[in-house]
Amino acid sequence: MFNQYDIEVINIINHMDRYVVFYQTAVTGSFTRAAERLFMTQPSVTYAIKQLEEELQASLFVRKSKGVELTEEGSALLQCVAPAIRLLEEGRRAVAQYGDLERGEIRIGASEAVIKHYLLDAIESFHSAHPNIRFGFRHGRTRDIRQMLLEGGADIGLIHLRQDEDAAQLQIHAEWPVELIFISAPSFLPLSEEPRHPKELLKLPMITLSARSSSRAYAEDLASAYGVKLQSEMEVGSVDLLLELTRMGFGCAIVNRKYAEGGLRTGSLIEIPVGTELPAWRITLVSSSSRALPAAARAFLQLMSA
Incomplete structure (x- = not known):
């Protein structure tokens, strides 16, 4: 049977795409540019951020005339999300090295x-x-x-x-x-x-x-x-x-x-x-x-x- 911590972890994994959208929006400062990087539409990015804010019960961005800025809650979340995203990217590159034959082992x-x-x-x-x-x-x-x-x-x-x-x-x-x-x-x-x-x-x-x-x-x-x-x-x-x-x-x-x-x-x-x-x-x-x-x-x- 799952405890509360397990349930929270499973929930984060199930909604990992929202955190990726949040990260790209935070580093670009724009829903539009985040959508371009993620090959999504701008309304889809906006909706994902809205869902994440509702889930966390916190406002993550302040909407400006030219883009968005992080709130204090958003800055706190970015400090935790950014290392995780970078670690995932390092993992992707590490796996790619095997496919590119830059590393690996052949067991004969x-x-x-x-x-x-x-x-x-x-x-x-x-x-x-x-x-x-x-x-x-x-x-x-x-x-x-x-x-x-x-x-x-x-x-x-x-x-x-x-x-x-x-x-x-x-x-x-x-x-x-x-x-x-x-x-x-x-x-x-x-x-x-x-x-x-x-x-x-x-x-x-x-x-x-x-x-x-x-x-x-x-x-x-x-x-x-x-x-x-x-x-x-x-x-x-x-x-x-x-x-x-x-x-x-x-x-x-x-x-x-x-x-x-x-x-x-x-x-x-x-x-x-x-x-x-x-x-x-x-x-x-x-x-x-x-x-x-x-x-x-x-x-x-x-x-x-x-």
């Missing part, structure tokens, strides 16, 4: 590997154009990033999706096909001499990401499709560590070709050719379909989608 949910290989160029380009926009990174696996987006913990995300996987509650803005390959250390060189069937390779000791990762789920689903139980020799938490342990000869791995390009180029890693096409996978740029995006995130999405 993605794994470190995805950020490194798919986002850095766009981030650099966007930062050059809008240096006052901050970037905040929320690291996680695909399922974690989905949750962040749905709960408002991130604005946009890059997640792994198989070709037939549902993206319910997410809006897709762009996507990139992923070429997955089997890799190993040069000590497994005989494996690279001729194409091998995935069923044969999946029986080898595998280095995988953690059990909750989408790439681990992909490897397990692939093994299951061939009637093989995946042998995770080592379970790691990052792509960089997976590549290093593979390079050291601890086992084979299934990885995005883009992530392994450096090692393949130097020869510290080798690609094991497979005799059949692996199921399609993709990296998808998404946001929540039920949440409005801030201006900076919308601008970044336009850059990424171009």
